[in-house]
Amino acid sequence: MKKKALNEELLDAASRVINTKGFSHFSLANVAEEAGVSKGGLLHHFPNKRALIQGQLNSVLEKYSRSLEEKSALDSNPGHTLRAYIDVSLKDPEQMEAGLLAAIATDPELLKPVQDHYLIWQKRVEEDGLDPVLATIIRLAIDGLWFCDMFGLAPLDNDFREKVLDKLYSLTRNNE
Numbered sequence: 001m002k003k004k005a006l007n008e009e010l011l012d013a014a015s016r017v018i019n020t021k022g023f024s025h026f027s028l029a030n031v032a033e034e035a036g037v038s039k040g041g042l043l044h045h046f047p048n049k050r051a052l053i054q055g056q057l058n059s060v061l062e063k064y065s066r067s068l069e070e071k072s073a074l075d076s077n078p079g080h081t082l083r084a085y086i087d088v089s090l091k092d093p094e095q096m097e098a099g100l101l102a103a104i105a106t107d108p109e110l111l112k113p114v115q116d117h118y119l120i121w122q123k124r125v126e127e128d129g130l131d132p133v134l135a136t137i138i139r140l141a142i143d144g145l146w147f148c149d150m151f152g153l154a155p156l157d158n159d160f161r162e163k164v165l166d167k168l169y170s171l172t173r174n175n176e
Contacts, residue, residue: 006037006041007045007055010035010037010042010046010052010055011052011055011056011059012035013032013035014034014052014053014056015056016034017030017031017034026049028042028043028046028049028052050107053104053107054110057104057113057114058113061113061114061117064088064117068081068084068085068088068121071084071087072084077129078128078129078172078173079128079129079130079135080129081121081124081125081127081128082128082130082135082138082168082172083169083172085139085142086142086168086169086172089142089143089146090142090145090146090149090165101150121139125138125139128172134171138168138171138172141168142168145161145164
């Protein structure tokens with residue numbers, strides 16, 4: 001297996017451990033077992049748990065950003081960034097994982113890349129062709145729904161959730 005492919009498999013295995021067993025079972029030994037490699041093999045690619053978490057975070061942010069760019073590029077009308085943000089955040093929820101956020105919450109320094117990405121996304125939202133205040137309110141609503149979905153906080157039933165998404169989409173088209 002190539003190094004990049006093995007790195008991705010190790011990161012996927014770490015996600016599976018967190019998502020299926022919970023963060024309390026997130027250990028190098030459990031990730032190695034899940035990936036079907038020795039602990040030494042895992043340590044060759046990720047020398048410690050923190051490095052593995054950083055690798056996961058970088059991978060998730062890269063995939064999320066790439067998806068956001070790809071979706072945003074398909075539409076040039078005002079609000080296109082927000083519509084892409086809705087799609088990537090709420091239609092493709094596997095992009096960001098609750099377990100990963102729980103993991104990085106154990107070390108606030110690991111949140112820095114996420115904070116940096118949010119600053120970039122916020123700037124893009126403000127320059128999306130809509131009123132920047134309205135655009136920010138929409139982004140915050142998207143983030144709020146994402147957090148509710150992720151942590152099971154007063155989850156919306158499917159019909160009502162679709163109505164909320166339809167309303168968010170319509171708010172991104174208020175200038176069209």
